[in-house]
Amino acid sequence: MFLFQSLWPTNGISSSDLSSEHSGTEETTEEHEVVASGPYNEERMKKDFHMERIAVDVPKDNITESFELRVHVFGAEIQRQGLTEREINVTVRICLAGQCRSVLTHSGTATPRWNETFSYTVEKDLIDLRETELEFKLYGKGGLFRRDRLWGSFVCDLYTVYCSDRHCIVRKWFPLTSALSSEDRRANNDYEGTSDLCGFLKMSVCVRRLHHADANIDMSFSEDTTDDEGEMVFTESLLHHTMTVRIYKLCQLDPCVIHYDHPYTYLVVQVQVGKQEAHTHAVKATSESVCFNEEICLRLLWPTVARKVIFRLLDKNGSEALAEAVLSLKQCQGDDECSPLFGPAFVNFHRIEEPDEPSPAVRFVGRALVEFDCAEEDRVRDHCSIPDEEAKYADYIQGRCEYVLLCSFSDANYIHPMFRKKNISFNVSLGPFGNTAYKTAVSAHRTISVTPAYSGIKYYGIAWGNQKPICEIQCAWENIERRIGRCNAVQHVANVIDTLVNMAVRETNGCGAVASHICDALHRSLFLLGFIIESMLMYTSWLVRLDRRARERLSFAANTRLDSARMMRIKSKACETRATFRRLRFRFGGTRSIIEVALDRLRDAAHLLNLLALDSQMSIPHVLVTMNSGSESLAYAKVPITEIFYSGDKNLKGTYCGYTRAVAMEQIRIKASEKEVRLLCLIPLHVLELEKFLPGHFEQLYRICGLTHRTCSSKIALMNVSTQVEVLQLRFIHQIIVICRNFHKASDECFHAS
Structure with missing residues (x-):
């Protein structure tokens, strides 16, 4: 017997409306480009107020107006900077012209989520908005810090927001840089490198003039569902990278994919990171193995708020997705623990989940041998072919072990x-x-x-x-025994720590018994961590490079570049954890304060090891x-x-x-029959008037619908019938249809009698 854990639900976020320029139904554009200001023209300015989109002109001087700023904070993506998630306790402060507001403190996660709106009012000349700074500050509160620690900040002027499309920046990610003053950032406006970047804030910002024609827009600031596909703005602090993806081959394809089109099926592989995507050329699928041997490139801003790399199988026209494979970017961290790295390894394709369809988890449809890495460079070509001397070795990776x-x-x-x-x-x-x-x-x-x-x-x-x-x-x-053993060794240490911590928490015989469990956990963890460190040194350092390895060498278990990066990361984290446990063991005295510190350190170590045990290159499904x-x-x-x-x-x-x-x-979800639902809706609305003509049929209807008493509303009966369509037997459906026909006959008799 086994235990299966389900996925955590995402809580919906309520909507919040924001007023701005127009009250029409125009949708928010995907990219908010800054509208350039032209020369002042009074006639043109009068006409622009009647247009759908207003071009902002330079106004006359010494005209003071009232501006309202509204900010809606959705959430953040924070770089931990050596801290565990349990130690993160953050809040956001928004400062404008001496007015400072704060969101509620959020703790225990590196991806806090808020849903708060703030409003500010300033009286300025429109030209003075260039010098009015809006500053967002992310603070770490309490915990390890005696005082609030400035984690990162972002500064922009109100004029830039006002010049944006519809005077709004809606649902965008703002980069947070290290704690520099506004003056230093304005003087050094190059944000050298990515060392200053410490996270992102997802917000909506709007600036409007009060008592003016542009004060009646109704903007929805509700949270969108595609959280990892949001766009980033003010990306001067981000570096341009090129992600190179190599698609070698598709194998073990499902027959339904091979015979999808008649007479031949052409397949296209799509790669998507955030909103950036690239496609291979269409290749005819005549068997369960299809060779692509193509290299495609995606241009990214790094770091990014995207969380996944998505591979999709499309038809020839790219209009329909047949299957999908998803990789987590956090599990594909390379040598620098930042840029993504993967393979060569297989990814497994499953049917794409669609609403009201059977779950796709039961439909395995194929695998693909892929490889990708990311570099700070700009490729000239988006597509190129993989040389034959490199591609021919891909066949020797598949199916080498029974x-x-x-x-x-x-x-x-x-x-x-x-x-x-x-x-x-x-x-x-x-x-x-x-x-x-x-x-x-x-x-x-x-x-x-x-x-x-x-x-x-x-x-x-x-x-x-x-x-x-x-x-x-x-x-x-393929032989991935080393990869599986490495993950199991790390997971075994995490399980031992979790078990002993739970025993210590449940202990009721005083501090001495709790201290005994903690000492046992420290001793066993030190031994197992030492085993992991020695095991990392025993692994060979040569890699799988399809352009350098011969057929005989590929028949053995080998390490990819991501495997080597993971081994170095596991070794370093194991050394850090072992050093922490040694210091804790020598200072451990059994007092209550030390017991709490020891339990916290053990929980943090178990959580870290659980994350290290996840390997995206586990190619066996x-x-x-x-x-x-x-x-x-x-x-x-x-x-x-x-x-x-x-x-x-x-x-x-x-x-x-x-x-x-x-x-x-x-x-497995089962789609309800639309024909049956339509027949159920034939029940007339005025049920109470017809009940006296067909009392027996009504009792039968109540019994079928699962109602214990007669209801005074036919809509309630309809709702109960509709929700039980999936479990009603066919004879029950037939009985309801007969009742509906009798209802119509009775209604006709009532009409003629009247």
Whole structure:
């Protein structure tokens, strides 16, 4: 039995309206370019007030007007600067002409989220707005700091905001630089390098004139859903980088992708980072393996607020996306722990999730061998071909090692009552192996269908007893044993620390018993960290470079550039953590204050090790367990390959290898039939007037809808019927349709009788 954890939900942010120039329905433009001011012309200025977009002219001097500034703060992306997330405690202060406002303090995360609006009023000449500075300051409060620490700041003048499109900068990311004064930043306006950059603020800013024609715009400042695709403004402090992506080949394609178009399917690979994207040329897919051998470039501003690198499979026209693979940029940090680096390694494609469609998690459709890095340079060409002497070695990376997946089932419980009459079986697959969509070798990947039995308390279950079904799948993948062992070693240390910390927290026998658990955690952690450091030194330093390695050498386990960067980072973090634990062990005296400090340090170390255990180059996909009824998939669960990997060394094998664990299966969404919904809406609105003619049918309708008493509103009955369309049996739908027909007959009889 296994345990499956679900993703954290994102909380929605309420909307806030902001007034500005026009009240029309014009949408906010994607890029806010500064409108250049032309020479003063009184006739032209009068005409511009009647146009949709007003060009800002230089006004007459000595005309003082009232301006209102509104700022809406959404959130921030903060560079930790050596701190853990638990130690981050930040707030934002907005200063304008001596007026300073602050948002609520947010702690425990490097990506705080706010939803606060501030308003300021100043009386200035329009020309004086050039010298009126608006300053945003990010402060670290309390915790490790005796006083508020200025984390970073950003300064701009109001005239720049006023000259923007519609006098607004909406939902943009503002770069925060290190704590320099406004005068120094204005004198040195080059922001040399990225060393001064410490994060980003996502805000909306608007400047409007009160009691004027441009004071009646209604702007929505609600949070958008594509948070990582937001644009950045005032990017003078950012460097221009070029991200070079190499697409070598597609392999193990799903037959539905190969035969998507008739007579031939042409595929295009799209790469997207934030709002920057690039495409390869279209290549005809005639088999499960398609060679691209193409290098494409994306121009980025670095650092960036984008969080993911997205690979998509498109059709020939690029109008429809067939599959998608997503990589986290934070897990692809290179040698400098900043610019992204990946591969050569495989990424796994799955069906793109669409609303009201079955979950795409059960549809593995292929893999792609890719490689990318980022450099501070500007490439002349956006596309180029990979030389043949480099591309021909890509075939030797795929499928060089044989694996066997073994899975046994003990029991299945907490099955929902809606599945009580179905013959349920379980299917295990690993990519294309065990997948019914692929024509792979026959394997024992499915259990025998069984009808669940009532467990006594609402739910149903399946108990196999002593005859437990066992699934076995033979498969071939690239050799990533070292990569898996490295992740498991780090994860093992984090699990040990978490277990001992939880034991110390639950201890009720006083400070002495708690101190004993902490000393045990420190001692065992020091030993395991030393093992990791020695293991990092034993790994070979040569890399996989497709243009330098021969066929024989590629048959062995090798390290990519990202692997080497991860090993150096793991080694450095392990050394830092070991030094901290040693200092803590020698000063540990068992007092309450030292106990709290020790527990905090252990929790921080466990959190850091959990992050280091995540590897984006884990190219073997997750084990997929599905619950089926015939050919219909009802629920699914995913198990990471690192958790069940076997190794002779107990420090390198998976956490749950050889153990029984519980897996929580997630139900696959089923799209409701539109035809059935439309038929349900045939129930007339004046139900109370017809109830006396058809009392028996109404009782039947209430029973089908799950209502315990008669309701006085037909809309409530309709809502209950619509929400249960997915679970109603076909005979219930037929009965409701018959009731609807009887309603119409009764209404006609009432009409003729009157």
